[in-house]
Amino acid sequence: MTKIEHHLSxxxxxxxxxxxxxxxxxxxxxxxxxxxxxxxxxxxxxxxxGGAVLDAGEECAMGSDALTATLARIEAAPADVPAxxxxxxxxxxxxxRDYVGGDADAVRxxxxxxxxxxxxxxxxxxxxxxxxxxxxxxxxxxxxxxGTELTLVLQGAFRDADDRxxxxxxxxxxxxxxxxPVAEAGVDCICLAATDAPLKFDGLIQRIAQPFLGx
Amino acid sequence: MxxxxxxADWTAYVIRIRDHRDRAAFAAVFAHFAPxxxxxxxxxxxxxxxxxxxxxxVMATLWHKAHLFDPKRAAVSTWxxxxxxxxxxxxIRKQRRPEPEDLPWGPEADPAPEDAIAxxxxxxxxxxxxxxLPETQRALIxxxxxxxxxxxxxxLDTGLPLGTIKSRLRLALERLRHAMQ
Ligand SMILES: [Zn+2]
Numbered sequence: 001m002t003k004i005e006h007h008l009s010x011x012x013x014x015x016x017x018x019x020x021x022x023x024x025x026x027x028x029x030x031x032x033x034x035x036x037x038x039x040x041x042x043x044x045x046x047x048x049x050g051g052a053v054l055d056a057g058e059e060c061a062m063g064s065d066a067l068t069a070t071l072a073r074i075e076a077a078p079a080d081v082p083a084x085x086x087x088x089x090x091x092x093x094x095x096x097r098d099y100v101g102g103d104a105d106a107v108r109x110x111x112x113x114x115x116x117x118x119x120x121x122x123x124x125x126x127x128x129x130x131x132x133x134x135x136x137x138x139x140x141x142x143x144x145x146x147g148t149e150l151t152l153v154l155q156g157a158f159r160d161a162d163d164r165x166x167x168x169x170x171x172x173x174x175x176x177x178x179x180x181p182v183a184e185a186g187v188d189c190i191c192l193a194a195t196d197a198p199l200k201f202d203g204l205i206q207r208i209a210q211p212f213l214g215x
Numbered sequence: 216m217x218x219x220x221x222x223a224d225w226t227a228y229v230i231r232i233r234d235h236r237d238r239a240a241f242a243a244v245f246a247h248f249a250p251x252x253x254x255x256x257x258x259x260x261x262x263x264x265x266x267x268x269x270x271x272x273v274m275a276t277l278w279h280k281a282h283l284f285d286p287k288r289a290a291v292s293t294w295x296x297x298x299x300x301x302x303x304x305x306x307i308r309k310q311r312r313p314e315p316e317d318l319p320w321g322p323e324a325d326p327a328p329e330d331a332i333a334x335x336x337x338x339x340x341x342x343x344x345x346x347x348l349p350e351t352q353r354a355l356i357x358x359x360x361x362x363x364x365x366x367x368x369x370x371l372d373t374g375l376p377l378g379t380i381k382s383r384l385r386l387a388l389e390r391l392r393h394a395m396q
Contacts, residue, residue: 014388018360019300023310033315040315044288049391050300051293052342053360059250060257063267067245071238073275084316094316124310 004036006169012150013039017046022125024194027099028150028170031192034093035168091155096192099123100131104155104190107131116140127196134158134183134191147196149173151181156189158182225291226335233281241278244291249274252299258361259303269306273299286331290338344394352387359384 008016008029015021016029033040063069084094091104099121100106109117109131117133127147134140136156150172157166158181165171165181173179183189219225228244231237252273256266276298284294301312345353 010388014359017300019304019308019312020359023313026310027313030313030315044293047297048290048293048338048341049345049356050360051290051296051338052345053357054251054255054296054299055292055342056345057251057357057361058254058258060254060263060266062249062253062270066249066267066271067242070245070249070271070274071241073271074278077275077279086316095313098313125308 004038004168006163006165006171007036008032008039008150008170009172010042012172013042014046017043017050022127022194022196023123024121024125024127024129025150025196027095027121027123027129028152028192028194030095031093031154032152032168032170034095091190096154099129107133109133114138114141127194129192129194132189132191132193134181134189136183136188137185139180139182147175149193149195152192154190154192156187157184158189158191159184226286226331229277229281229284229291229294230286232278233284241274244277245274248292248295252295255296255299255361256303256307259307261303261307265306269302270299272306273302276302287334290335292342293338341391344391347394348387348390352383352390355384356387356391 012021012025012029016026021029029039029043033043086094087097087103090097092100097103100119107119109119112118112132115135115138119131121129121131123129132140132151134156140158150170151165152170153165153167155167157164159165160171160179160181163171164184171179171181219228225244225247228237228240231240232244249270253266253270256269257263261269273295277295280298284291289297304310304312345356348356
């Protein structure tokens with residue numbers, strides 16, 4: 001496993017621990033955590049803080065028969081949680097496979113222009129989640145966005161200004177940042193991107209095309 | 216069976232549930248945590264009846280998933296918090312909660328007991344540190360977790376501008392970090 005250079009912000013990790021993010025961001029973060037021990041430790045720290053907040057928080061009395069009712073629930077549903085099968089050398093970690101319905105070969109890509117392909121993944125909570133496949137050596141159209149965009153590399157690598165992003169790396173872009181990722185030569189670059197508002201592409205045609213492309 | 220004198224001992228209770236399906240241990244854990252989970256869910260905007268039902272489901276999940284509890288990786292309060300949070304996301308926010316995959320090199324099959332004890336002590340210190348924060352800072356951290364609300368909503372509730380909320384939250388976390396050292 002190569003070393004991850006670009007991590008999630010602590011704010012993102014805290015919000016993920018608190019469970020207040022749109023689902024699209026949760027999927028991207030869980031996918032990164034599946035590859036990154038550094039962020040996993042920070043997430044667990046914020047979850048520990050959540051536990052402390054819960055323990056110190058206000059109590060609200062349970063109903064008088066609550067314990068009996070709960071034991072009845074336990075009897076009624078002797079649930080066994082099936083373990084997720086581990087797939088060796090998968091391109092997509094398990095949380096992403098759950099949304100795709102398989103690994104990278106199961107994605108139903110749609111052309112986006114310039115050889116770039118994308119696949120939207122259905123999530124709740126308002127933000128957008130999509131996979132991008134950028135042919136080696138190709139640039140993604142220069143774009144800004146109204147909100148935050150997280151981009152996680154799963155295969156290949158891209159460069160944006162002075163930074164290089166490879167498998168496991170996350171690029172965080174905000175509304176004021178115009179970025180211009182270019183996929184490196186070699187293999188096609190596959191990224192997962194979560195955006196909390198529709199992207200706005202530069203250039204009239206792309207702007208007109210935007211509603212049709214569903215970006 | 217009543218609550219342990221040392222809060223860290225909740226671990227022993229959950230292990231009794233895990234290994235022996237011990238109902239007395241479950242009743243003690245239930246008595247302590249179920250009302251807190253209910254309070255947490257009501258603080259997130261759930262009605263009393265929904266919070267009651269969800270708190271029961273959270274405690275039932277604790278029973279069913281007890282075999283997954285790893286005292287080296289989480290204190291009982293942390294573990295119950297994550298179950299309660301996921302229930303809130305599922306039942307109140309109507310979203311799925313994606314769970315990360317375990318890293319290929321973990322979790323270790325045979326955790327060293329001293330690691331588990333160190334983790335429980337860290338958790339206790341964090342709780343104590345949270346208690347020593349000034350009230351306004353503690354309230355900010357609580358609302359970041361309790362409310363099903365973003366910083367924007369907190370800004371509306373408190374009348375503070377968003378930038379102020381974020382910097383105050385950061386300050387609160389800094390103080391917490393300092394208190395832990
Ligand atoms: Zn990371």
